[in-house]
Amino acid sequence: MDNILSNTYRVPFLDLRVRDTSLKNELLQAVDRVLTHGRILLGPEVEQFETRIAELSQRRYAVGVNSGTDALYFALRALEIGAGDEVITTSLSWIATANAINLCGARPVFVDITEDLTINAELIEAAITSRTKAILPVHFTGRLCDITRIAQIADEHGLYLIEDAAPSFGASYNGSKAGSFGHLGAFSMNPMKLLNAYGEAGAVVTDDEELRDRLVSLRYAGTVNKEDCHFPSPNGRIDTIQAAMMLVGLGRLDDKVSRRRANAKFYDEALGEAVICPKEPEGYFNVYYTYTIIAERRDDLKQHLEAKGIETKVQHPILMPYHTAYRDLPKPNIPVAEDLVQRILCIPAHEDLGTDEAEYVAASIREFYGV
Ligand SMILES: Cc1ncc(COP(=O)(O)O)c(C=O)c1O
The missing domain is CATH 3.90.1150.10 (Aspartate Aminotransferase, domain 1)
Known part of the structure; x- marks a missing residue:
């Protein structure tokens, strides 16, 4: 018996089985459509998914990627953050936040939090040095951090702002959605998230066309026109099957x-x-x-x-x-x-x-x- 089925909790934390039969049928039909048209890599569902994610996060563009970790990593790379740079972030998050900074060659600078479990905006300015390139706050637990104050600090100091909105797709502050405040916003759609893939997935959102183009390159080996590599990068494309299944999830x-x-x-x-x-x-x-x-x-x-x-x-x-x-x-x-x-x-x-x-x-x- 696998782990989930052998879960003997009277009240489990989360159950990833799909027990709603109408949902299961819709998901299976979505997969069937992809298998039938055969455009498995960056197929039409990816574009539909990206259009919906951009709309729902109040941005011009969304780029689907392979995970929330990739979303953060590609966001930082798109801004050319790398060796010698510092990125200010929170202390409490899934380690993917710090890892994405580290994997670019930059150094995470950890700032304390408040009782809302997000970065204490009032401590950010003291952490800024001549090497600071960006602030990367996390909208932890499904609620936004003090994002308007942080955006103001980023603006005043000429820093990039990247939102780690991994767990907070759909959350908002005064009607503005998670991911809509920074130069870039990153989401995770892993199976635990509210908008979930049935495997790994993520997305980056932005209003900047140049950044969008760079993200599209970065998610596919740093290639331009899928041929010539301009900046070495991993393969982090989103799966068409996952995009198709999430289009179903978006409806619910x-x-x-x-x-x-x-x-x-x-x-x-x-x-x-x-x-x-x-x-x-x-x-x-x-x-x-x-x-x-x-x-x-x-x-x-x-x-x-x-x-x-x-x-x-x-x-x-x-x-x-x-x-x-x-x-x-x-x-x-x-x-x-x-x-x-x-x-x-x-x-x-x-x-x-x-x-x-x-x-x-x-x-x-x-x-x-x-x-
Ligand atoms: C705050 C935060 N950032 C980044 C990630 C990484 O996302 P993924 O698991 O899709 O790589 C997560 C995942 O749970 C997260 O909670």
Whole structure:
């Protein structure tokens, strides 16, 4: 039996099986269409997908790539960021954020976070040096960071702004979508994301035609007209089959977001006395990629929930600068991240969570704290 089928949790964190038969049929039909027309590499569905992603993220162009990591890497390469450059980023993210900077030859400079789990915009200016080329904030957990303030800082200092919007497709601030603020925005569509492939996928968005052209080259060995290599680069093209399946997923995205938001609202009310719940300040629209609580005695709570058959996750237990690969960099000053990383916990809040399951999770958390 494979891992997912042998998942014995009463409330799993996420279930990647496609159990909705109408969705399954639509997905299979989408795959069938690709197999039938045979344009497997950069087929027509890729262009349709890119058009939709650009529209939905309020940009002129989208370029489909093989993963969110590729999206970030190609975005940095498109801006010619490389050896000797510094890129300011957050301390708490999936390590792909730092890796993309490192893989370009540049150095990540890690800045502390706030209680919303995103980079503290007010600490960015102190981290700028003559080598700084870009700011790369992350819209973590499905909500935007303090992006307008960060865009203002980037502008004032002549820096590029790249949004790591990997988990936040569809999120917005004052009606402006994740990915629409920077020179470039990067998304992941891996299977855990709300807009998910059934394998790996990602996209980069921009309004700049020249950057779009460079991204198209970069995703295919750095070639121009698919022939002559101008800048050595890996093969990071998006799969046509994945694009076709995501076109199906796009039709159901709003419904997924609404269901996650309803779960979040329930938890906000049920858990407010027990833990710190994610905030959604005025103007923010959170898609709740994760519902991340800040909890005292987090490890004991996690164990208590585990014993009750509730699967939870810590995203992410190791702060980016403390991964082995980055330990030789100057020690960052990140006390808030160091504190919060001990207290964050993602609880099940996905779109298929039943009301009884959400009530069970909330009751189990309240029981732990005796409230
Ligand atoms: C914030 C962030 N950045 C980048 C990535 C990398 O995306 P991918 O897994 O598609 O390479 C992820 C993936 O989860 C992420 O959460």
